[in-house]
Amino acid sequence: MPDLVFDDVSITYRTSGRNDRGEVPAVRGVSLTLPAGGTLGIAGESGSGKSTLAMSVLRLLPKSARLDGRVLIGDTDVAELSFGRLRAVRWAEASIIFQGAMHSLNPVRTVGQQIIEALELHVAEKWKTEKARKARVGELLHAVDLPAAKADAYPHELSGGQKQRIMIAMALACEPDIVVADEPTTALDVIVQKQILDMIGRLVTERGISLLMISHDLSVLASVCERIAVMRGGELVEVGESVMICTAPNHPYTQQLAAAFPEIGDPASRMNPATNRAPVDIDPETVHEYVPGEADVVMEAKDLTVTYRARGTWLRAVRGVDLTVHRGEIVALVGQSGSGKSTLARTLVGLQQPDAGSTVRFRGTDLPRRGASLRAFRHDVQMVLQDPSAALNPKLSVYESVAEGLRVQHYRGDERERVLQALTDAELTPPEKYVNAIPQELSGGQRQRVVIAGALAVGPQLLVADEPVASLDASARGEILSLLLSLRRRLGLSALVITHDLGLAWNIADTVAVMYEGEIVEYGPTEQVLLSPQHPYTRTLLSAVAAIEPRA
Incomplete structure (x- = not known):
């Protein structure tokens, strides 16, 4: 089984056309070794290389990329491989798990056909026949815990998982001897993420695979x-044992990454997300805070x-939910994918009709169904979607998008x-700097x-x-x-935040509602729900959160 070696690797992109910036360095002088059977993670934010x-x-x-230095699989320099030899290396010696599974899979072919295609194109002796390939698909699905x-x-x-x-x-x-996993758990809920990580860890151990894994x-x-x-910025800033x-961490940037995802129960991160931006000055006399029992009810579902x-x-997606959002309150609605969170949110904003007998009120008045009253309601309640790239029209400037x-x-x-x-x-700020920009x-944050x-x-x-x-x-x-x-402090805004990230709830939520199979199974102040959970499902969610644990 070969080592994977990056020997003083630099990668530069050539740009042209409207956004011509000459040569843009993406990776600068990186030297790393992934020993045979070893596991190496590469951390960094978008644009880090x-x-x-x-x-x-x-x-x-x-084709616009130029690579200097050497990438070695064993003694073989990847850059010197002929196309035929490179084709043999791909999949059979080294393979990759891409980040966006939905974008990487062919939507008009069954997943079994797509696995068989890899076997047909990179066939080994024991999978020459159709029967052998189908049997191999069954083995692979069993290995990843699928029927x-x-x-x-x-x-x-x-599902996403x-x-x-x-x-x-x-x-x-x-x-393959080497597997490259590029953000394999991004946007998955905590339980599915834990299942995927446990499975990757088990497969690496059982099969002796070398793993290169990327994540932020x-x-x-x-x-x-x-x-x-x-x-960071195409350069290595720190390398070491995972726990260390x-x-x-020694480097300030590594310290920043480590602080970005809070530990639930850490008082320092409660209502205090990690950020490098200077805090916005707020007049103390205009600060809006949520005080339980004193604030007005903004939204109520019964x-x-x-x-x-x-x-x-x-299919009953939401079942008998009671939920209240007060003025200035931030409520985190947490649960797995498929638990009914997004359906509940769409119903609260009037995009989905509830069943007869359900009650949804805004400021004490039943949700309007049509006409001027519905337009006024959508003036008061706005939805922020998950993917900003999909939510913004790429042809419109920032000004046009906001003015729409x-x-x-x-x-x-x-x-x-x-x-x-x-x-x-x-x-x-200043806003004039952004009005003419396109997405x-x-x-991503902007x-x-x-x-x-x-x-x-x-x-x-x-x-x-x-x-x-x-x-x-x-x-x-x-x-x-x-x-x-x-926004809550300056404008008195209320927020219902749908998430599978329990660290987010610890960072900003006054109240947490846990949703499971369409029902709210636990509901209360954040500290109470996350530190003293009563429902088994809440405890399951908390136990699935990725944490730093010393290795044996």
């Missing part, structure tokens, strides 16, 4: 990898039930003044701030945020959470 470095292992970089029947499923018929398991099965199909979450890497290398990197009809059967809601609401005031104020409220010119600014422009009283930081880097995550707290 970690994925570029990983793609160089199988020569998957675009053999899932081979006949299409990607859209599988199941799709990621299929990607792992494909990566293992030809029994140090605790995720520490749960699988023996060593971690931290990258996570618990006693015995809320939502039923879908799917494939000729009725004002135009829908027939705003009668000074539109430009209101847009600039919304950008300022979202802490995009592609902004970072794009999410633009989405929030668009919601703030119409002057809402309640924000419903669906996984607002799930797709963001560590530092951007802290900035957005800090922004939500700042």
